[in-house]
């Protein structure tokens with residue numbers, strides 16, 4: 001009998017699908033197969049791909065352990081690449097205080113729901129507000145340095161991307177960029193600013209990115225393990 005696989009996976013069946021495919025994303029394995037694929041066949045197919053799956057899953061799981069935002073008393077959150085501890089207490093009004101690598105939340109005594117949920121929401125509101133000040137200002141500075149001016153810069157809540165730039169020259173930035181070390185954050189901002197000149201990911205675009213951010217390759221690959229910041 002075959003040994004137990006060292007990971008679990010989710011099977012998604014689709015009537016339109018003719019072949020099987022695999023995805024290792026955000027620490028999860030997903031297998032997409034035709035609707036009528038035999039369960040035993042799926043299992044053995046996944047097993048045959050284990051050498052490809054396991055290292056990817058390990059890299060992602062390590063990233064998760066390193067970067068995951070942990071909302072609990074004594075939990076953890078990264079700001080500008082630095083780890084802060086997290087705690088909360090009750091008080092007259094809800095607020096967030098930041099000092100010495102610690103974020104102290106005060107939850108209003110009027111808040112009746114689950115404290116962890118309330119703490120998460122308060123923290124997100126605080127991050128969004130902080131992003132509106134810091135990220136927008138930083139984008140303005142970098143835009144000036146690069147000679148690229150967006151028509152607007154807005155803060156958005158994305159789960160799958162750090163930012164975007166559309167054909168109207170509007171840049172949208174994920175507030176979760178506040179988690180990243182400054183040089184990785186700046187790379188994302190420069191990336192979006194460069195789309196004002198090159199609305200694609202062609203050679204001209206990357207040459208422009210390289211001109212304004214010579215080490216962009218390093219930051220780009222570092223970002224591939226930063227996905228846990230997108231998950232809370």
Ligand SMILES: [Zn+2]
Nearest residue numbers: 191195200201
């Ligand atoms: Zn892009």
